Amino acid sequence: MDPMEVFKIEVTGEEEFGARKYREIIMDILQDLGLIRSIGRLYVYVDIAVPVFAVYGLLRSGIPPLTVKDVGDVMKVGGGHQIKINDEEHMADLLKALWKRYGRERVEQPARDVVIIASDTPPSDLMVTDMEAEFLQDLTDALVRVAPEGFRNRRNVMTKDSFFFIAAEESIKPELISEIEEKIREMENA
Amino acid sequence: MLEPVMFTGGLYKHDLVLELVEDLGGYILQKNVTQTEIILLLLVPSEDMNTLEILSRELRGELVRAPLAGTEVAVVTPTLAIHHLPHVACDIAEYLRRHGSKTNMIGMARGVGREIAQINEYETALINEHDAAVFIFGNFEDCIRKKEHLYRNISVPVIVTGGPKIDAGELPYAFGYVPSIGRMAHRTRKSTEIGSLDNIVEVMGRALDQTRAAIAKDPLTTSPPRVMDAVREQVPEVEFSYSPLPIALNLNGVRVKLPYGLYKDRIAAVTFDEGVKLGEVAAIKPSRMKDYILVRILPSSETGFVF
Numbered sequence: 449m450d451p452m453e454v455f456k457i458e459v460t461g462e463e464e465f466g467a468r469k470y471r472e473i474i475m476d477i478l479q480d481l482g483l484i485r486s487i488g489r490l491y492v493y494v495d496i497a498v499p500v501f502a503v504y505g506l507l508r509s510g511i512p513p514l515t516v517k518d519v520g521d522v523m524k525v526g527g528g529h530q531i532k533i534n535d536e537e538h539m540a541d542l543l544k545a546l547w548k549r550y551g552r553e554r555v556e557q558p559a560r561d562v563v564i565i566a567s568d569t570p571p572s573d574l575m576v577t578d579m580e581a582e583f584l585q586d587l588t589d590a591l592v593r594v595a596p597e598g599f600r601n602r603r604n605v606m607t608k609d610s611f612f613f614i615a616a617e618e619s620i621k622p623e624l625i626s627e628i629e630e631k632i633r634e635m636e637n638a
Numbered sequence: 639m640l641e642p643v644m645f646t647g648g649l650y651k652h653d654l655v656l657e658l659v660e661d662l663g664g665y666i667l668q669k670n671v672t673q674t675e676i677i678l679l680l681l682v683p684s685e686d687m688n689t690l691e692i693l694s695r696e697l698r699g700e701l702v703r704a705p706l707a708g709t710e711v712a713v714v715t716p717t718l719a720i721h722h723l724p725h726v727a728c729d730i731a732e733y734l735r736r737h738g739s740k741t742n743m744i745g746m747a748r749g750v751g752r753e754i755a756q757i758n759e760y761e762t763a764l765i766n767e768h769d770a771a772v773f774i775f776g777n778f779e780d781c782i783r784k785k786e787h788l789y790r791n792i793s794v795p796v797i798v799t800g801g802p803k804i805d806a807g808e809l810p811y812a813f814g815y816v817p818s819i820g821r822m823a824h825r826t827r828k829s830t831e832i833g834s835l836d837n838i839v840e841v842m843g844r845a846l847d848q849t850r851a852a853i854a855k856d857p858l859t860t861s862p863p864r865v866m867d868a869v870r871e872q873v874p875e876v877e878f879s880y881s882p883l884p885i886a887l888n889l890n891g892v893r894v895k896l897p898y899g900l901y902k903d904r905i906a907a908v909t910f911d912e913g914v915k916l917g918e919v920a921a922i923k924p925s926r927m928k929d930y931i932l933v934r935i936l937p938s939s940e941t942g943f944v945f
Contacts, residue, residue: 465802476823598751
């Protein structure tokens with residue numbers, strides 16, 4: 449069963465096999481990059497005669513930015529605050545954010561998973577990294593991987609809750625874009 | 639007749655196998671040592687197979703027929719990008735290797751797309767240096783038909799693979815078409831996928847048999863394994879070549895992985911027991927692959943004798 453609410457793929461001509469196979473490829477790639485849970489609906493339209501490859505997707509509700517309290521426990525200690533790191537994955541980003549906020553001389557790391565800040569204000573709500581930006585980067589990477597390789601002219605429009613990606617061999621003209629938008633609207637309403 | 643076989647076993651006492659094959663008048667094509675394991679590709683006289691089988695059983699080794707041994711196959715993909723690699727191309731190449739062939743992976747410079755796909759003269763010539771080629775295409779039937787011009791000028795048998803089912807007769811320039819193995823983003827691990835790989839090996843075997851039959855009508859002056867042995871003996875520098883297989887066998891010659899300019903005269907001067915020099919019975923040419931030497935043995939109709 450698909451983890452997405454809607455996943456439609458339409459390929460012109462007698463290419464049922466290609467449609468089925470591309471469904472598998474898209475699922476494999478989205479799973480590899482860990483994006484599948486963040487996409488709610490996905491519409492894929494392929495016209496091999498043009499040829500053009502288009503993907504329109506609706507994203508699930510925005511991902512909140514990662515803060516210091518998400519990656520570790522913050523405690524008040526003598527002379528400042530201590531962060532006990534639970535998730536080392538974002539260590540580099542965390543240190544960078546702390547240095548920027550407090551300055552290097554006030555950030556000390558006595559052990560691998562402990563950071564002490566010489567400050568009275570707790571760093572709990574300091575943003576470590578913008579997960580959404582990272583997600584959008586991964587999503588663009590996934591779309592480029594999914595599209596057939598020869599389709600080197602690409603157009604990608606991303607908004608807060610959706611993305612619309614077109615890849616073609618020839619230059620992408622406004623008429624082509626509106627034609628594809630129309631097709632995808634038909635798929636949505638079907 | 640020489641039978642191509644693959645011996646897989648422990649490193650311990652494997653030299654007994656090598657000695658036996660040499661004593662029987664066979665040839666050692668390739669020797670791969672992986673830690674304590676060894677894989678040997680051998681050509682053994684078919685009437686003496688039993689002797690080798692007994693020895694291999696004693697050594698707890700495994701002896702299997704390798705129908706593609708002594709051949710070089712090109713695995714061609716539209717490019718070497720993530721869209722085609724690693725899964726399909728590497729799996730096919732590895733599977734052909736397990737059946738004894740030497741495979742080279744070739745990514746075309748501009749092979750992508752439906753309308754814009756191209757192949758150039760150099761790529762065609764490079765693929766023609768092999769004994770056969772596998773062209774890996776995608777999942778859309780229309781594209782597979784449209785990209786026929788990529789292999790139209792290739793003179794060695796071409797096996798095309800792709801996703802949808804297409805009647806091989808509809809692709810007249812291909813030797814065969816193997817379906818169900820188009821673009822995919824996962825490893826070939828299901829039995830149906832492995833079955834498709836088996837189909838490629840089967841079609842490849844047929845294609846190479848056809849080439850062998852064509853060569854048999856006008857036999858080569860001498861056999862490629864014999865040339866390989868003579869070169870290895872008389873040009874010992876070849877053993878110091880960094881290539882994993884310093885002398886690669888083809889059905890109609892060998893490729894010696896030494897610089898052409900420096901070694902072409904020494905290769906031409908290699909002398910056989912009968913007193914014949916290699917330069918007299920073979921064309922020594924520069925290979926399209928790096929700076930290697932390509933030896934193409936002349937047929938008996940050109941030299942007038944076979945030895």
